[in-house]
Amino acid sequence: MNSTNRAANRLLILVVGLLLVVVGAAAATAALIPSVQDAWRNTAGAVRDQVFAWLQQTPLGDTGVSWIMPALLVIAVVAVILLIVFIVRQGRGHTGIAVTEPTSEHGTTVIESAVAEHALQDAIGSRPEFVASHVSTYRVKRTPVLKISVTCRRGVSPKDAAAIVEDAVRALDLLLGRPLPALVQISGGFRARVTSTTRLQ
Amino acid sequence: MSTTLTPQADAPPAPSPTGTVSANRGIYRRIGRRETHSPRSLLAIVLAVALILVLAWLGTEIVLALLGAPALLVAPVDMFTSAVNLLDAPTGIVAAAGIVVAVIGLVLVIAGVAPGRRARHLLMSERTVVVVDNEVIASALARHASLAGNVDPDNASVSVSHRTAEVHLTPTTGIPVDRDAVTSTVTEQLDSYGLTPSVRPRVRIATSGRIGA
Structure with missing residues (x-):
């Protein structure tokens, strides 16, 4: 429901995973398989010399240090900033506006999502079938969508629960004069487990 | 004016629900997929x-x-x-x-x-997208199965997975359980929910009963 970039999440996990697989597999095969071990030993010296040569060929002014090190530092800082942005971007997408409609030439009508949320909460909150309920509004594809999550008492039929919420949503459609897309999330969870079973049929 | 949401019998007809669904089909499909899979x-x-x-x-x-x-x-x-x-x-x-x-x-x-499926199902609905935790489906099925099988609710346990609902009943000693009645009740319930993906029931009745239940 939120605007988390799931593809980015999976891409990060995949890239880190592949990196670990490659590094780990390289170390393990080099340690265990003699032919790979020999090849590693033969090239190790050349690789080391080459890198040290690069470090000497790339002086930064007359300070005597290579600019490769500061460049690596800049790359690390940029990567850290990108990762912090990536973390902060998770789980966003709430909105405070349910309806924006240019009702006349002179202005627009804006209905805050709190109106819809409180109305639905009022209608659903007192029902004996539910232990808890919560209504929030998210933006999905630039459209405000209501999210109504209810925790059912044990034994309540999900169909009945959905019907109760849906009646309230339809009544809200009448109140607002236009339908809002809505998600109903029916969950059990700890609070459902410790409360009494439903006595309704 | 009160904001209490009570459907009125003489209220004007609600905006067409089917219109809502077709207009929002893309959004609803996206929400349904995202709610049934883990964001990782x-x-x-x-x-x-x-x-x-x-x-x-x-x-x-x-x-x-x-x-x-x-x-x-x-x-x-x-x-x-x-x-x-x-x-x-x-x-x-x-x-x-x-x-x-x-x-x-x-x-x-x-x-x-991996897809990272959550233990949830989509429930058929005209006006909204409905996602239900498997444990809610299981507890509702357990209640109906215990009524149909005439066993104590404590002796009925149901676990719902992606495709199957496993119903376990332990009969009270001396009172046989009508398996067909239980199966048909559970199937009827599942059909009425209209779950996506569909769930098939599997009823198991313990061979030895329990006394005093």
Whole structure:
């Protein structure tokens, strides 16, 4: 429901995973398989010399240090900033506006999502079938969508629960004069487990 | 004016619900898919934090090396040479560490590629998208199964997975359980929910009963 970039999440996990697989597999095969071990030993010296040569060929002014090190530092800082942005971007997408409609030439009508949320909460909150309920509004594809999550008492039929919420949503459609897309999330969870079973049929 | 939402019998007809669904089909499909699959946020955040820590440490080491100060743990140049001369370390430790790292990487690759389904189903609905936790379906089925099988609710247990609902009944000693009645009741309930993906019931009745239940 939120605007988390799931593809980015999976891409990060995949890239880190592949990196670990490659590094780990390289170390393990080099340690265990003699032919790979020999090849590693033969090239190790050349690789080391080459890198040290690069470090000497790339002086930064007359300070005597290579600019490769500061460049690596800049790359690390940029990567850290990108990762912090990536973390902060998770789980966003709430909105405070349910309806924006240019009702006349002179202005627009804006209905805050709190109106819809409180109305639905009022209608659903007192029902004996539910232990808890919560209504929030998210933006999905630039459209405000209501999210109504209810925790059912044990034994309540999900169909009945959905019907109760849906009646309230339809009544809200009448109140607002236009339908809002809505998600109903029916969950059990700890609070459902410790409360009494439903006595309704 | 009260904002109490009570459907009125003489209210004007509601905006067409089918119109809502067809207009929002794209949104509803997206929400349905996202609500039934894991976002992998926790794992991604943990990895990102670990990467930030590693990069911050590397950056600090580079700054210290540039200033000519003693390293915190390892200087960058030493890091590089010891990585190249990895095989000078004891073979057993290198191999074991390599295998552990590769296995962790493999687990991450699988987590990145696997669908990551949540224990939820979509319920058929005209006006809204409805997602139901499997445990809610299970507890509703358990109530109906115990009524149909005439057993105590404590002796009925149901577990719902992606495709099947496993109903376990322990009969009260001396009172046989009508399996067909239980099966048909459970099937009827499941059909009325209209779950996506559909769930088939499997009823099991314990061979030995329980006294006093």
